[in-house]
Amino acid sequence: MKSVSVPLCLCVICCPTMEPLLLHRTETLWVVAKPAGMLVHPVAAGEGGTLADWIAECEPGPVHLVGRLDRDTSGLVLVARGPEVHRHFARRPPQRRYLALVRGHPPDAGVVDAPIGRDPHDPPLRAVRPEGQPARTHFRTVRRLRDAALVELVLETGRTHQIRVHMMHLGHPVLGDRWYGREGVDVIGRQALHAARPAFADPGTGASTFVECPLPGDMATLLDVLA
Numbered sequence: 001m002k003s004v005s006v007p008l009c010l011c012v013i014c015c016p017t018m019e020p021l022l023l024h025r026t027e028t029l030w031v032v033a034k035p036a037g038m039l040v041h042p043v044a045a046g047e048g049g050t051l052a053d054w055i056a057e058c059e060p061g062p063v064h065l066v067g068r069l070d071r072d073t074s075g076l077v078l079v080a081r082g083p084e085v086h087r088h089f090a091r092r093p094p095q096r097r098y099l100a101l102v103r104g105h106p107p108d109a110g111v112v113d114a115p116i117g118r119d120p121h122d123p124p125l126r127a128v129r130p131e132g133q134p135a136r137t138h139f140r141t142v143r144r145l146r147d148a149a150l151v152e153l154v155l156e157t158g159r160t161h162q163i164r165v166h167m168m169h170l171g172h173p174v175l176g177d178r179w180y181g182r183e184g185v186d187v188i189g190r191q192a193l194h195a196a197r198p199a200f201a202d203p204g205t206g207a208s209t210f211v212e213c214p215l216p217g218d219m220a221t222l223l224d225v226l227a
Helices: 051-058 083-091 162-170 219-224
Strands: 008-015 020-026 029-034 064-066 076-079 095-103 110-111 114-121 122-128 134-147 149-157 192-203 210-211
Touching: 020 210, 029 051, 051 095, 064 083, 095 162, 095 219, 110 162, 114 162, 122 162, 134 162, 134 219, 149 162
Parallel strands: 008 210, 076 192
Antiparallel strands: 020 029, 029 076, 064 076, 095 149, 095 192, 110 134, 114 122, 134 149, 192 210
């Protein structure tokens, strides 16, 4: 009888960390937990201490990041080990699942389908604009709190600041966000947004894979305070 190889689902659970942490490593990719406050890559000449620097110290050579996170967003980043793997993820992007603490009580679930472009009044920022690029964010309320909620979000597109802009557009800005909404900036020192669970087909084995990272300490503490 001919044997059939069936891809398995691999799940890795990590603990929150204040330093980068390599959670999952294969011949084709790494999954790294990035703490809030760390840049993914330099934004100015000579800027160091980034996640890309940390990865290069672990394994010298070109760093091929699959997507990026804002400095003050914590969570998981995929690193392709080589340009071919990077191109694989360009063709088959991972599903990106986030957790956020937001103001008020959004609906139980829904989709924000609103194009995003540069804010004409403040070009470094983004805003919902009719002429912007298509952007879709799926959301689900996980837990209702006192005038706040823990929300799970899945990106269908990957625009700059997409979750932050879409939640403000919905009327429920991310707590701690100093650029969009400015709600709760006195209770947490950064936007309460965490890349919790990327899911993807491993480019080497084809196995359905997800890696999960629970809320970091600052968001977990705020969740308890708001309960």
